[in-house]
Amino acid sequence: DFQMTQSPSSLSASVGDRVTITCRATQDISKYLNWYRQKPGKAPELLIYGASSLQRGVPSRFSGSGSGTDFTLTITGLQHEDFATYYCQQSYSIPPTFGQGTQLE
Amino acid sequence: QVQLEESGPGLVKPSETLSLTCTVSGDSVNSGDYYWGWIRQPPGQGLEWIGSMYYNGNSYYNSSLKSRLTISIEPSKNQFSLKLTSVTAADTAFYFCARSPYYDSLTGFYKFQPVFRNWGQGTHVTVSS
Numbered sequence: 001d002f003q004m005t006q007s008p009s010s011l012s013a014s015v016g017d018r019v020t021i022t023c024r025a026t027q028d029i030s031k032y033l034n035w036y037r038q039k040p041g042k043a044p045e046l047l048i049y050g051a052s053s054l055q056r057g058v059p060s061r062f063s064g065s066g067s068g069t070d071f072t073l074t075i076t077g078l079q080h081e082d083f084a085t086y087y088c089q090q091s092y093s094i095p096p097t098f099g100q101g102t103q104l105e
Numbered sequence: 106q107v108q109l110e111e112s113g114p115g116l117v118k119p120s121e122t123l124s125l126t127c128t129v130s131g132d133s134v135n136s137g138d139y140y141w142g143w144i145r146q147p148p149g150q151g152l153e154w155i156g157s158m159y160y161n162g163n164s165y166y167n168s169s170l171k172s173r174l175t176i177s178i179e180p181s182k183n184q185f186s187l188k189l190t191s192v193t194a195a196d197t198a199f200y201f202c203a204r205s206p207y208y209d210s211l212t213g214f215y216k217f218q219p220v221f222r223n224w225g226q227g228t229h230v231t232v233s234s
Contacts, residue, residue, distance in 0.1 A: 032211065036221070046221060050220075087151070095168065096219035097154070
């Protein structure tokens with residue numbers, strides 16, 4: 001299975017801040033990398049797919065980049081609803097696997 | 106606007122079978138455009154993909170669960186279901202149903218793409234006697 005490692009595991013920030021979360025794959029996954037936001041008590045919601053494509057309806061303050069093994073999610077101008085847990089997920093190989101999560105607080 | 110909703114018992118005894126159903130509205134499980142699948146999350150932990158199925162029966166299962174797992178689709182009810190046998194406390198989790206496209210946007214090929222665009226709200230299952 002492809003292992004995904006996120007850093008940091010937790011991150012302190014304030015409304016209006018710019019934050020970056022990184023995700024590293026153990027093997028080359030091209031651009032098959034997706035990002036999700038999970039608010040407490042809710043299901044995850046897709047933010048970014050294909051490493052850099054914004055899911056329809058997701059605010060443009062979210063952006064993604066990277067290819068191969070190293071990827072980043074950037075949130076520019078944090079809003080209250082962004083204080084949540086973020087997961088990366090590779091869709092290159094079966095089984096799809098998730099990172100361990102980054103809690104933004 | 107597609108909606109997915111999980112249902113099933115919230116408590117299952119060890120060694121018994123966990124059975125959940127996902128009811129789909131706003132789309133057809135027979136549409137051919139999507140795979141229908143399950144993901145779980147133990148309380149306070151990360152996400153684990155369980156498996157996904159296409160309308161024609163083609164399926165992908167997580168090998169760690171494959172020997173205990175059955176996913177099926179019921180077109181007449183516009184539902185799909187999960188059965189996990191011989192459960193233990195380790196199967197205690199939130200269970201989510203999810204939809205993922207039968208299309209790889211990076212290559213333009215039609216294939217299972219485990220990008221989970223739509224999720225149910227989740228249902229918690231506890232395995233305990």
